[in-house]
Amino acid sequence: MNNRCEGNCVSRRAVLLAAGATSLIALTASEAEAKIAQAAVKYQQEPKDGKQCDGCNFFIAPNACKQVDGEIVPTGYCLLWVKKAS
Ligand code: SF4
Incomplete structure (x- = not known):
């Protein structure tokens, strides 16, 4: 062969x-x-300028996010915050 x-x-x-x-x-x-790492979007556990996760379109109650990885507190905030659609 x-x-x-x-x-x-x-x-x-x-x-x-x-x-x-x-x-x-x-x-x-x-x-x-x-999902995106929390550090990459500067996630913090405190609100910023009246914006917080439970008012964000990506928040999934009680403690998750459609975009950001890991546990998310309702009073948190990150750079991806978008006002929740009403
Ligand atoms: S602010 Fe950021 S971490 Fe919080 S729900 Fe919105 S996208 Fe997710």
């Missing part, structure tokens, strides 16, 4: 490329679900 392709080299390469693309899509999807 030798190292020359005998008709199945291209299809083997195509399978490897497809597997790689699938891994990339899976990675992108998991990154899309990842």
Whole structure:
């Protein structure tokens, strides 16, 4: 047997490329679900200028956020604060 392709080299390469693309899509999807670290958005446990998490559109009662990772107190604040839609 030798190292020359005998008709199945291209299809083997195509399978490897497809597997790689699938891994990339899976990675992108998991990154899309990842939340931002508290430090990256300067999260603090105190309100700022009358703005606090329980008045923010991203707050999830009782102690979470759609955007920021970890435990979030209702009186907290970060740079992503957006007024809660009424
Ligand atoms: S202020 Fe920041 S941490 Fe608080 S709910 Fe809004 S986005 Fe989340």
